[in-house]
Amino acid sequence: MNGHSNSRYYILYQFIVLLLITFLFLSPAALARKDDTKATGAIDAKTFEVLTKAQELTETGQYNEAIQTLDSIKNSDKLNGYAKSQMLNFYAFIYASQEKYKDAIGAYKKIIAEPEAPDGLKLTAKYTLAQLYFQIEDYKSVISFMEAWLKEIPKPTATAHIMLAQAYFQSSAYNPALTNLLKAMEIEKADGKPIKENWLRMKVAIYFEKKDNKNTLLTYKELLQHFPKLVYLKQIAGLYGELNNERKRLTAYDAIYLHGGLEKESEILNLAYMYLGQEIPYKAGKIIETGMRQGLIKSSPKNVETLANAWAQANEHKKAIPSLEKAATLSDKGILYARLAGVHFDAGDFKQAAAAAKKADEKGGLKRKDSNLMLMGMALFNIKRFEDALQAFRRAKQSKKSFSDARKWENYTLREIERLKALEASKFQLAEKTKETLEADDNNTEAIGGNLLKDQMQSTQPQKSTETK
Numbered sequence: 353m354n355g356h357s358n359s360r361y362y363i364l365y366q367f368i369v370l371l372l373i374t375f376l377f378l379s380p381a382a383l384a385r386k387d388d389t390k391a392t393g394a395i396d397a398k399t400f401e402v403l404t405k406a407q408e409l410t411e412t413g414q415y416n417e418a419i420q421t422l423d424s425i426k427n428s429d430k431l432n433g434y435a436k437s438q439m440l441n442f443y444a445f446i447y448a449s450q451e452k453y454k455d456a457i458g459a460y461k462k463i464i465a466e467p468e469a470p471d472g473l474k475l476t477a478k479y480t481l482a483q484l485y486f487q488i489e490d491y492k493s494v495i496s497f498m499e500a501w502l503k504e505i506p507k508p509t510a511t512a513h514i515m516l517a518q519a520y521f522q523s524s525a526y527n528p529a530l531t532n533l534l535k536a537m538e539i540e541k542a543d544g545k546p547i548k549e550n551w552l553r554m555k556v557a558i559y560f561e562k563k564d565n566k567n568t569l570l571t572y573k574e575l576l577q578h579f580p581k582l583v584y585l586k587q588i589a590g591l592y593g594e595l596n597n598e599r600k601r602l603t604a605y606d607a608i609y610l611h612g613g614l615e616k617e618s619e620i621l622n623l624a625y626m627y628l629g630q631e632i633p634y635k636a637g638k639i640i641e642t643g644m645r646q647g648l649i650k651s652s653p654k655n656v657e658t659l660a661n662a663w664a665q666a667n668e669h670k671k672a673i674p675s676l677e678k679a680a681t682l683s684d685k686g687i688l689y690a691r692l693a694g695v696h697f698d699a700g701d702f703k704q705a706a707a708a709a710k711k712a713d714e715k716g717g718l719k720r721k722d723s724n725l726m727l728m729g730m731a732l733f734n735i736k737r738f739e740d741a742l743q744a745f746r747r748a749k750q751s752k753k754s755f756s757d758a759r760k761w762e763n764y765t766l767r768e769i770e771r772l773k774a775l776e777a778s779k780f781q782l783a784e785k786t787k788e789t790l791e792a793d794d795n796n797t798e799a800i801g802g803n804l805l806k807d808q809m810q811s812t813q814p815q816k817s818t819e820t821k
Contacts, residue, residue, distance in 0.1 A: 395434070395438070396435070399435050402421055402424060402425045403439065403442060406418045406422050406442050406446075407442070410445065410446055410449070415446050415449060418442070419446055422439060422442055422446075425439065432468065433468020434470070436468075437469035438473075440459045440460075440462050440466070441459075443455075443456075444463070444477075444480070448480075448484065451487075453484045453487050453488050456480075456484055457484050460480055460481045464477050464478065475504055475505070478500055479497070479498070479501045479512070481497045482498040482515060483515070486515060486519065489522070491519040491520075491522045492523065494516070495516065495519050495523070498515060498519070499516070508535070508539070510535075510543075513535045513539070514532070516528075516532045517530070517531075517532035517536065517554065520532065521557065521561075526558050526561050527562075529558050530562075533554055533555055533558065536551065537551060549578070552571060552574060552575045552578070556575065559571055565591055565594050565595055566595075569588060569591040569592070572587050576588065582608055582611060582613035585611075588604050589608065592604060598629065598630065599630065601626070602630055606623065609623055609639070615648065617643070617649050617650065620640075620643045620648055621640070621643075621655070621658070623639055624639045624640050624662070628661075628665070631665075633662045633665035633666040634666040637659060637662035637666055640655065640658060640659040641659060653682045653683045653688065656675050656682070657676070657688055657691070660672045660679060660691070661691070663675060664676075664698070669699040673692065673695055673696065673699070676695060684717070685715060686724075687719070688712075689709070689712035690709065690712035690718055690727075692712075693706075693709035693712060693724065693727055693728070696731075702730075702731040702732075703731075703735050705727065705731035706735065706737070709728035713728065722753060722754035723754065725744045725745070725747050726744075726745070726748050726754055726757065726761070728741075729742075729744030729765075730761070732744060733761070733768075738765055738768060738769050739769075741761075741765050742762060742766070745761045745762040746758070
């Protein structure tokens with residue numbers, strides 16, 4: 353878990369504070385008191401003097417000297433149970449201050465085993481033992497001593513439940529880990545304290561290990577609400593992917609992108625691919641284009657091809673064509689010229705489509721050579737280069753996958769060629785007939801003029817009267 357090391361330092365800090373508090377309570381004046389019911393008598397003068405000297409040495413960091421001072425009385429027959437427990441507490445404190453955790457653990461266990469040790473000191477020893485075991489990552493013992501401590505106190509602390517939650521988590525016992533974490537949060541809330549980021553991160557980790565993606569997502573949203581960081585937004589985006597909600601995943605990644613959170617080429621391209629997957633190619637094209645302009649995305653053949661495909665899908669042919677042309681020249685295979693041919697064809701520029709398809713055919717390396725030949729043939733057909741188109745369709749027929757379509761286009765082209773030949777022949781025949789008609793005697797200019805004059809003269813002569821006078 354990411355916050356594990358930080359939490360350990362926090363617990364160590366709490367541990368030292370607790371020891372200092374205990375140490376202050378056990379001042380020479382306090383040691384001399386007889387108010388504990390289990391005390392069998394006052395500490396004798398010599399023991400009192402030794403403990404006081406050990407305290408002074410400890411306060412100045414002279415731990416080895418303090419230990420030697422305590423060693424001088426540890427086997428004394430004059431030590432009663434109460435004095436012995438106070439001496440052991442000094443040992444434990446010094447060992448813990450030196451990070452000699454196992455020695456400190458041994459001293460605290462002796463305090464618990466001492467019949468005449470004060471109950472309060474025993475209770476403190478159990479709590480401190482849980483902390484010490486946490487430092488050496490003995491989580492089973494942490495759970496044992498902390499659970500025992502919780503049973504004996506009227507009001508538990510949030511810190512105790514957090515430590516217990518971490519110990520259960522490290523032991524892969526996620527349900528009790530979650531229970532203790534939620535109790536700690538309840539205590540903090542009741543005390544009017546703000547929610548802690550590390551605690552929410554622990555909650556995320558627990559739900560994640562439980563494979564509860566729904567609650568993991570909800571907790572990340574809670575983290576983002578209280579601690580707005582791009583790392584949490586990225587986790588949210590990833591979880592939407594796990595939940596197969598690609599639309600919300602895209603929205604989350606777009607928010608990260610807009611906040612400058614995507615700096616790697618792979619991340620930016622991934623966002624572009626998501627837009628392509630959601631059939632929003634124009635946005636994908638803009639993202640790649642901007643990335644290339646900013647130097648975040650390399651102008652490699654593959655990336656340029658992706659950009660061109662995005663523009664092509666968005667019907668931005670004017671942008672797609674230059675991109676594909678650039679990529680095609682960089683590639684050692686003809687596949688990009690084949691795609692360029694398709695873009696030209698879709699844009700209605702059949703001449704350029706035919707030229708690009710030809711380059712693709714010449715460069716080779718095509719997965720579907722027959723498909724490129726089919727497109728070439730159709731482009732040539734549209735610019736009325738029927739013979740060239742016919743050759744392209746016949747070559748495409750060599751593939752089983754394109755045989756049927758290529759044969760249909762071949763037949764269609766042949767019929768078109770025959771139709772055009774017939775039309776040409778018909779035009780020739782009409783021209784010849786017109787010429788013959790114009791050259792006939794009855795249709796020459798002089799004959800037409802003479803006939804017209806004769807008709808006019810006949811129409812102007814007086815007609816003979818048929819009436820009898």
